[in-house]
Amino acid sequence: MQRLTKALIFCAAVSHLAAWPVSTPTAQAEELTGAYWTQEQAQAVLNKTLRVHLAPSLDALSPGERAAVESLLEAGKIMQSLYEDSRHPEALKAHAELLRLHDSNVDNRRTQALTDLYRLSKGPIVTSLDNERIAFLPVADEVPGKNVYPPGISKEEIEEALARQTELREILLHLRAIVRQSTPGNLATDLATLEQHPVLSVLHPGLQAQLMALRDNPSPTGLYAVPYSVAYADKLLRAHTLLNDAAKAIEQEDAAFARYLRNRARDFLSDDYESGDASWITGRFQNLNAQIGSYETYDDQLYGVKSFFGLSLLIRDNERSAELAAAIDGLQELEASLPYESTRRIRADIPVGVYNVIADFGQTRGANTATILPNESYLARQYGRTILLRGNILTNPDLYEKSKASFEAAVHENHHSDLTAEAKLYRTLWHEIGHYLGVDRTADGRDLSVALEDAADLFEEMKSDLVALFAVQRLTAADYYSEQEAIAVYAGGILRVLQKNQPRRDQPYQTMQLMQWNWFLEHAVLTFDARSGSLRIDYGLYHDAVEKLLAKVLSIQSAGNRDQAESFVQKYTTWDARLHGIVAENMKAREVYRYTLVTYDAIGDLEPGESVH
């Protein structure tokens, strides 16, 4: 029964995501070849997968906003298919074939498990339980350049080509351009696209002439680049229309959001996101918000420069956002209370809000806790960055159970009830605000990233963690937190720093977390009970210990001496197998899930356990 229900769930889910025509069942039974993973192989991964279902209430939305949501969800499905395609050249074809096999009812449980695995992996390559990337459908192995560089090309080959034509570097490594071999076929296809959609030539002056010149006189590099708008013209033009539809539906009630959508629609065709980013970051919207387009570059393992498509549709949590806005009013006083000589004026309009995820597509799909964009420094400097806290992920009961299990495995049973689901939301929120406070350049005026080099991120993140914890005392005095909530945020601060593995120095987050763990041990906030193998927490010592470490971090940032910073890192990254090792093993022993698969009510996914009637 359980299995049948699951099968129905993911049938429903997948049919909503499919961008191709649904095939009709064939009477002929077909065998799956050995290139498909077996039911057992797929199930081994799915058994380690936590399923999280998001279904925020949309009751607060007006009819216009609802119409906008429908158009944006359609645009999201396009982003999903673009994402899968740009990560693997055979993804969409292999998925369509899998759905056809599933419909033809051959070995249904196996095709169902494989369909679930595709959804989890957003493509035909899964990260196995041994942490390897493996194809589970009959497709080629994954390559570092995915499907945004010529198939199988190496970094060395690109560098060789660039050495022959150095002026091409910026063009080939553009954030939003695909690299191709300059074959007559490729050039003819791209020129035909420009011919068919004159708007793209208008928005990319000179591109058509360049491609024609290449066609007539092949380049010495053998490579060229076309903007995403040309490479994915049909899909992005469709997305352009959908964003404009959404803008029209809400222009009367949320003019600022409508303007953002229109700008972003045009950005899709120009591949320059400045107009959309400016109206996104500085706009003040009503109930809806959305991250739309290609931003993050994690999937490009060749150069780490190509962005991948996604769309995240969010509804504002008005109560939490208002609460936050009130607390931010006192930010200047919080800044003045930090343990350093502060002369900093805090901007009064930090663009931060708490939202619930309606649905995520493509690169944004998953259990991310916050969106902080854009990444490009010229945009962040000029317009700032928007911070969107993902409330229904941060407080999700199933994800909370997962972290609670880790916490309980590590701390003494007297503390098991200290943590709450809300704690992570507040700690994360104040961490993000923490980035706006404290030292922002060295005492002699240098940029922190220039002065501290590879240690800069680590100290910036540690500062923000500590500001969030330092603020607890003031926020409790101001009745923003109850006493119990204050304890919960402190407990969340402990959970944050405990590690399941000894961090490598090239892992800034884990390294600075271990440093806090060791600082808490040194200052007796944490004591290790060797008999039970667990940690005890002394909340009475907490604030002072945080203040002292924050003072240290701020002084290191202010001094801007990389060697001094690094020796502080060395001093606090010790790992004792009989203490850290034991806590880590206890936490690992309680680990039930390795993967998270998020489903969404808004696109017709069913809740796990819910059956179709």
Ligand SMILES: [Zn+2]
């Ligand atoms: Zn941060």
